[in-house]
Amino acid sequence: MADEASLDHVYRILSTAFDATFYRLVYPDIAQAGIEPLRHYADAGWREGRDPTAWFSTRAYRDANPDLGEVDPFHHYLTAGWREGRSPEPSVHGAPYLWRQADAGHATDWGFDRPRTRPPSPPRPPVPGPGPDAARALVEPEFDTDFYLWANRDIAELGIEPLNHFLHTGWREGRDPRRDFSVSDYLELNPDVAAVGMNPFVHWLLAGRAEGRVAGYDLGFRYQVLQRLEPMADRLALAAERAAKVRTKPANILVEALAGRRSAAGDLHITFSHDDYTTNVGGVQLCIQREAAAMAALGRDHLHLHPPSHWPIVRGSGDVAALGVVWNGKPIGAFPAVDLIAALKPGPAKARRGFAIHNLLGHAPDEVIAILGAAGMGAGHIWLHDFTSLCAGYHLMRNEVADCGAPPPDSPACGLCVYGPYRAAQVAAHARLFEALDLTVVAPSRSTYELWRARTTAPADQPHLIAPLARLVPREATATPARQGPLRVAFLGMPSPHKGWPAFRDLAERFEDDPRYEFLHLASAPVKGIRFAFHKVAVTAKRPRAMLDALETLGIDVAILWSLCRETFSFTVHEVAAAGVAILTRPDSGNIAAFTDEGGHGRVLSGEDELFGLFERGEVLALSRAIRQPAHFDLAYSALTVDLLEGA
Amino acid sequence: MKVLCFSSFTFSYLNRARVLYQTLRKFHPDWELAALITDRPPLGFHFDAAREPFDRVVWAEDLGIEAFPGWLFKHDVVEACTAVKGPFLHQACASGADIVIYLDPDTALFAPLDPLIERLRTAEIALTPHLLDPNTDRAAILDHDLSASRTGIFNLGFVAVRATGEGARFAAWWNDRLLDYCYDDIPMGLFVDQRWCDHVPALFSHVDIIRDPGFNVASWNLSQRRLAIDGQGAILVNGSPLRFWHFTKLGPTGDVMTKRYAGDNYPVYEIWRWYKDQVTAATDPSIPTRYWAYDQFSDGTPIARAHRLVYRERPDLQAAFPDPFDARPGGFRSWLAREGLIDGEVG
Numbered sequence: 001m002a003d004e005a006s007l008d009h010v011y012r013i014l015s016t017a018f019d020a021t022f023y024r025l026v027y028p029d030i031a032q033a034g035i036e037p038l039r040h041y042a043d044a045g046w047r048e049g050r051d052p053t054a055w056f057s058t059r060a061y062r063d064a065n066p067d068l069g070e071v072d073p074f075h076h077y078l079t080a081g082w083r084e085g086r087s088p089e090p091s092v093h094g095a096p097y098l099w100r101q102a103d104a105g106h107a108t109d110w111g112f113d114r115p116r117t118r119p120p121s122p123p124r125p126p127v128p129g130p131g132p133d134a135a136r137a138l139v140e141p142e143f144d145t146d147f148y149l150w151a152n153r154d155i156a157e158l159g160i161e162p163l164n165h166f167l168h169t170g171w172r173e174g175r176d177p178r179r180d181f182s183v184s185d186y187l188e189l190n191p192d193v194a195a196v197g198m199n200p201f202v203h204w205l206l207a208g209r210a211e212g213r214v215a216g217y218d219l220g221f222r223y224q225v226l227q228r229l230e231p232m233a234d235r236l237a238l239a240a241e242r243a244a245k246v247r248t249k250p251a252n253i254l255v256e257a258l259a260g261r262r263s264a265a266g267d268l269h270i271t272f273s274h275d276d277y278t279t280n281v282g283g284v285q286l287c288i289q290r291e292a293a294a295m296a297a298l299g300r301d302h303l304h305l306h307p308p309s310h311w312p313i314v315r316g317s318g319d320v321a322a323l324g325v326v327w328n329g330k331p332i333g334a335f336p337a338v339d340l341i342a343a344l345k346p347g348p349a350k351a352r353r354g355f356a357i358h359n360l361l362g363h364a365p366d367e368v369i370a371i372l373g374a375a376g377m378g379a380g381h382i383w384l385h386d387f388t389s390l391c392a393g394y395h396l397m398r399n400e401v402a403d404c405g406a407p408p409p410d411s412p413a414c415g416l417c418v419y420g421p422y423r424a425a426q427v428a429a430h431a432r433l434f435e436a437l438d439l440t441v442v443a444p445s446r447s448t449y450e451l452w453r454a455r456t457t458a459p460a461d462q463p464h465l466i467a468p469l470a471r472l473v474p475r476e477a478t479a480t481p482a483r484q485g486p487l488r489v490a491f492l493g494m495p496s497p498h499k500g501w502p503a504f505r506d507l508a509e510r511f512e513d514d515p516r517y518e519f520l521h522l523a524s525a526p527v528k529g530i531r532f533a534f535h536k537v538a539v540t541a542k543r544p545r546a547m548l549d550a551l552e553t554l555g556i557d558v559a560i561l562w563s564l565c566r567e568t569f570s571f572t573v574h575e576v577a578a579a580g581v582a583i584l585t586r587p588d589s590g591n592i593a594a595f596t597d598e599g600g601h602g603r604v605l606s607g608e609d610e611l612f613g614l615f616e617r618g619e620v621l622a623l624s625r626a627i628r629q630p631a632h633f634d635l636a637y638s639a640l641t642v643d644l645l646e647g648a
Numbered sequence: 649m650k651v652l653c654f655s656s657f658t659f660s661y662l663n664r665a666r667v668l669y670q671t672l673r674k675f676h677p678d679w680e681l682a683a684l685i686t687d688r689p690p691l692g693f694h695f696d697a698a699r700e701p702f703d704r705v706v707w708a709e710d711l712g713i714e715a716f717p718g719w720l721f722k723h724d725v726v727e728a729c730t731a732v733k734g735p736f737l738h739q740a741c742a743s744g745a746d747i748v749i750y751l752d753p754d755t756a757l758f759a760p761l762d763p764l765i766e767r768l769r770t771a772e773i774a775l776t777p778h779l780l781d782p783n784t785d786r787a788a789i790l791d792h793d794l795s796a797s798r799t800g801i802f803n804l805g806f807v808a809v810r811a812t813g814e815g816a817r818f819a820a821w822w823n824d825r826l827l828d829y830c831y832d833d834i835p836m837g838l839f840v841d842q843r844w845c846d847h848v849p850a851l852f853s854h855v856d857i858i859r860d861p862g863f864n865v866a867s868w869n870l871s872q873r874r875l876a877i878d879g880q881g882a883i884l885v886n887g888s889p890l891r892f893w894h895f896t897k898l899g900p901t902g903d904v905m906t907k908r909y910a911g912d913n914y915p916v917y918e919i920w921r922w923y924k925d926q927v928t929a930a931t932d933p934s935i936p937t938r939y940w941a942y943d944q945f946s947d948g949t950p951i952a953r954a955h956r957l958v959y960r961e962r963p964d965l966q967a968a969f970p971d972p973f974d975a976r977p978g979g980f981r982s983w984l985a986r987e988g989l990i991d992g993e994v995g
Contacts, residue, residue: 188904212786220912226921399918404881411881412758412890416915416922 007042009281013078014042019053026051026093046072054094061088067224069495069527083238083310085230129198129206135167138205144178150531151176167199177201182216189214221502222401229400232392232418235312242309243321249332251339254325257332258303258343266347267300269354269641270375272368274361275306276324276331283571284358284385287469287640291356292329294639300352303327305371307362308334313392313422314429315364323367337367346376355380356641357433360388365432372437379438381465381641384448385568389430390455393419395565397498403565403588406455427457434458442644444469444569445591451566465644469569472578472599472633483555486518487624490556490581492537492547492572495527500562500586503608507560508532511615522550547572548635551579557624558582558602560611566590571635577601580630582623584611649765651679652745654706654736656729657753658687659695660939664898665753666930667923669701671892672751675760680745682706684736686720686728688941693934711735713827717971721980722960724953725940727831730804730840734826738819741811748819752805754898755864756923758883758890763860764808771856772814775802775845776864781872788871788909795868798834800842802857805894806864807845814854821851831960861886866894867905875915883915895923947975949992955984 015038023037024030027050030040041052049059052074061073065086068076077088091097130138140163148162149155152175155165162170166177174184186200187193190213193203200208204215269291277288288304295302307315308324315321322334347353355377357368372378388394390406398404398417407413409427414420433439441464443449449466456462489508495501508519512531519532526534537550551559559576561583567573567590574595576583583602585592593604602623605611614620621627653672657665669681681701686708689695697705708728713719713735723731733750740748747768749761767774778796783789809815825844832840849855858864861873862885876884883890896902903920910916944950951973959965959972965980966972972980984990 189908214787214908217907218911219907219917220914222914223907223912223917226914226917229921231925398877399921401914401918402877404877405879407879407881412883413877413881415758416877416883416918 009279010042010072010075011038012279014038014052014072014075017053017056017074017078022054022091022093022097023050023052026091026097041074042072046074051091051093053091054097055088055090057089057091057094061086064089066528069525069529071525083235084228085234128196129202132167135199135202136163138202139163139167139177142178142201142205147179148175148177151529166201171199171201180215185216186213189217221497225401225497226399229418232312232422239309239311240319243307243311243319246308246322246334248322248334248336248339251335251343253333254335254339254343257325257327257330260327261301262296262328263299263301263351266351267298267353268303268347268351268375269295269300269356270303270305270372270377270380271356271358271641272305272360272363273358275310276326277304277306278326278329278331283569287385288358290637291640291642294642296329298642301328303375305340305363311362314360314388314426315362315367316425317364317366319364321362323363337364337371341370341374344371344374346374351376352645353377354641354645357382357439358385359383360429360433361394365429365436368433369436380440381442381644382433382439383640384441384443384452387452387566387568388426389458390423390427390452391419392422392426393417395498397565400498401564405451405566405588431457434462439463440465440644442467442641445594447590447594448566448568451590467638467640467644469640470571470574470635470637472574473636475632475634483625486516487558487621488518488520488554488556489558489560489620490520490522490551490554491560492522492576494523495521498564500560500564501527503562503611504560505530506608507612507615510612514615516618516621517615520554520556522547522554522556545635548575548579551576551581552632555625556581558584558620561585561589561592561596562611563589563592567592570595573601574635578633578635580625580628580632582628582630584614584620584623649746650744651676651747651749651765652682652740652743653679653749653751654682654684654740655751655753656684656686656733656736658685658725658729658940659690659693659935660937661753662935663927663931664895666701667756667926668751668753670926670930671757673701675757680704682736682740684708684732686725686732686942687939690935690939690941693932706736708732711739715966715970717973718959718966718969719827720942721951721972722956723830724832724956725943727840728942731826731830733804733841734819734823734830737807737809738823741809741816741819743811745811747808748811748815749808750804750806751892752894754895755805755892756895756926757892758919759862761891763891764858764863767856767858768808768810770854772810772812772854773818773848773852774808774856774858775804775848776806776858777801778803778866778868779872780859780861780869783871785871791905791908792868792871799839800844800846802842802845802848803864803866803868803894804840804842804845805866805896806892814852818848818852860888860891862888862891864892864894865890866896867902867909868896870906870909870913870916875910875913875919877915877918883919893919893923895920898924898927942973945975945981946973947981949975949981949990952990954989955980958984958989 018038018041020037023041030037041050046058051058056074058073061077062068077086129135143163143166145162148166155162166175171183176183181201181204183200186204193200204213271288271291273284273288277285292302304326306324308322323337323340324334325332353376355372386394387396387406390396396404396406398413404413409423414423441462443452443464443466445468446466449464491501491504493499511517521527521530521532521534522537524536524538535550535554537546539546559581561573561576562585566588570591573583573592577599583596585596585604587593587604587606596602597604655665655668665683672679672681681703683702683705685705709716711732720728737748737750747765764774778801779792783793809818822844826841829838830840831838837843865873865885873885878884906916906920959980969980975981981990985992
């Protein structure tokens with residue numbers, strides 16, 4: 001559901017930490033060419049390995065985080081990496097730059113530690129095992145040169161003979177001789193081999209394979225996700241630290257801003273969500289943008305409230321924090337909740353007033369109730385864009401690795417989960433809202449409502465509505481000539497485990513040489529280390545149809561929408577169906593599975609085994625466009641809460 | 649049914665024991681929980697038993713073991729903490745409890761042990777084998793089947809008895825054996841308390857060998873046990889609810905064995921992640937790592953295993969030095985120095 005960041009948005013983020021003086025001084029070619037440094041960095045510099053500031057090394061960050069793929073490392077660090085606990089390394093140009101600045105009288109209040117001198121390394125002991133010629137003869141027929149060059153671009157670029165490199169230094173650097181042998185795993189699994197300092201691949205070929213030693217672990221991607229899982233306590237401490245740094249503005253600024261009204265009649269709509277929809281990009285933000293635009297068209301004032309800095313769960317009454325305020329589409333700053341409560345007044349008796357809680361993350365329920373009370377509001381909507389009202393893990397992904405379906409809170413599974421200890425407070429906060437406010441629950445899909453209804457503690461007669469965020473509108477298919485050739489199978493968007501990228505990657509790698517299939521990744525940025533085709537597609541507010549158009553132009557036959565979590569509403573599945581592409585999905589992908597099943601847009605498979613079997617046996621070929629002759633549609637987007645207002 | 653559950657540990661394992669007792673309290677608030685400690689609190693650590701998640705502490709030195717200092721000296725930390733299980737179990741059978749359960753400090757419950765209590769209505773001794781299914785993979789046979797052949801068929805991280813009948817007879821026998829022969833001496837046919845229990849099915853009746861895969865899951869049986877978590881949030885092991893896990897070898901060694909045998913069975917890693925978090929939260933930084941009050945002479949000189957072995961094998965030394973920890977001149981420490989077995993004053 002997430003949209004891709006627009007370039008303007010990228011510039012805005014980079015500009016918060018980019019050091020143009022550094023960039024000009026360190027890279028005189030940029031200054032000489034008269035290119036604007038930030039623009040150069042964002043457009044080309046990071047790809048060329050240039051550093052944006054003294055404290056950040058683009059290359060080091062990329063090397064330390066090989067999972068990132070082809071994204072700007074600095075942008076990643078600023079938007080996500082710091083939160084994920086990834087650390088930057090200073091630029092190699094950093095220290096000389098600072099010293100130069102200091103020499104010129106431009107003192108900074110920070111610097112680098114003196115470079116540490118490394119003690120000279122002792123001479124390497126001879127490698128046990130067969131001599132160099134025998135080792136080479138042993139390894140050569142088992143070594144995958146193509147893989148080695150593909151996995152080690154530096155070796156390819158330097159033109160070094162791959163086998164030589166592996167035998168001399170590659171194995172010591174943990175480089176693998178072929179896809180199915182892991183140097184580091186083998187050494188960890190076999191401490192006897194590690195202890196003698198022998199080339200692990202040579203050992204395996206010579207003895208280990210016959211002894212039944214395995215060539216590496218088979219841990220699956222979820223193992224890696226669990227290794228990176230951040231304790232909630234750390235995330236909350238970080239959130240508190242950031243919240244403490246938020247500077248609030250004086251109350252008079254708020255009062256003055258709110259005085260600038262659209263509606264003389266006092267019509268007002270208040271929305272709550274987890275962030276500022278005007279500056280952040282994503283599905284919920286796009287929804288609130290649509291709602292805000294429709295409110296503006298109705299002439300109603302719109303007050304949007306959000307935590308000014310990221311807060312991962314519902315806020316307790318003891319966690320004092322300010323609220324970010326957006327008034328009629330314009331962010332006006334952060335203010336203490338008491339100032340907001342004092343500034344709001346009930347409107348005239350005939351004023352049309354309502355509210356929508358899109359998300360309660362970062363909000364304290366009593367504060368929400370007091371704010372709405374001050375504005376004279378009691379009836380409104382609460383949206384189920386996610387499952388925040390059921391658990392602090394609002395995607396219902398236990399430990400971020402598996403869909404949990406919100407089992408009973410005292411279940412063993414919740415006891416294991418990082419979100420388990422925070423679930424009760426999250427549920428209680430929502431129960432408080434259901435008790436104090438006249439709320440209508442709005443689910444963007446029936447499957448979302450049904451799960452929510454089965455698991456919530458809200459009263460059984462809590463009013464509800466099902467309101468899809470988009471719907472298919474029939475249209476004539478654009479005349480595209482029937483395409484010959486292999487079945488085109490695509491993965492769309494961010495290559496994250498949540499979205500099922502590892503399953504697609506494994507599928508594409510398994511069938512990469514199969515002439516029946518062609519695999520493509522359609523997204524705004526490519527992934528490092530894949531061997532199948534990438535097509536750049538950037539969906540923006542200005543180009544909302546970019547994905548739909550790309551799917552049609554490329555003649556994609558099948559899309560693998562292998563989301564591991566329950567999607568409450570998937571724009572992607574609607575786009576894919578609109579473009580006449582067949583969908584393959586998992587049973588617990590929420591709206592994706594339900595939509596696919598109900599509309600006959602593809603197949604809901606039991607799991608990865610069935611998916612692979614379908615390709616193995618070629619049954620998936622029946623889903624080609626040529627055979628299906630699919631209908632085509634346009635997408636009509638909803639205006640969310642505005643669509644639900646009587647007489648609107 | 650009055651149930652007494654105990655674990656045996658030193659202060660360096662207090663963190664793990666706390667996690668175990670927290671889970672015991674959660675699932676069995678009515679059980680009496682005892683902590684058997686073979687140690688003394690480290691300096692700088694304030695041990696307040698009333699604030700711990702167990703009901704009472706029993707110090708090994710209070711078990712009434714004859715000539716305790718000399719007896720203790722014969723054991724290293726693992727041997728000592730294992731050996732005291734025998735006297736405790738024996739005495740606990742006469743304490744008024746109906747059922748006595750031992751669990752290693754590095755175990756943790758994930759569901760109630762009610763089925764065990766049910767089994768002990770008819771059975772009188774309950775044991776869990778290391779393996780319930782034979783391995784066929786060569787590496788697994790070497791790592792697990794042959795290892796169990798050397799160290800014992802049953803894992804004594806768990807044992808439960810009825811406090812009467814065969815249970816009490818087992819406890820008395822185990823007490824006797826462990827007081828004299830609880831050593832890590834595999835060539836002699838001893839692996840602390842475990843090899844002894846290979847005899848149990850032969851020596852005692854009413855023995856229940858628990859074949860429920862939800863009991864005592866550990867790295868040594870993961871090759872034959874598959875974890876799953878169902879839609880109701882139950883953790884299942886080969887389809888049975890997970891009762892308790894044995895988190896043996898917390899650290900890199902345990903991680904390697906777990907990864908080797910769990911493979912892509914990710915709930916295993918979820919369980920380990922949880923356990924590591926719990927242990928970290930239960931760790932008191934004022935307890936030094938690997939601390940044991942009895943790993944040094946009274947002057948602070950570390951005791952080597954060789955010192956214990958020579959003392960263990962020489963009744964003359966045991967008679968001459970009833971408190972071998974005492975480092976004053978004329979003591980065992982001086983004797984070791986005189987024999988060139990330790991540095992320092994010969995006294």
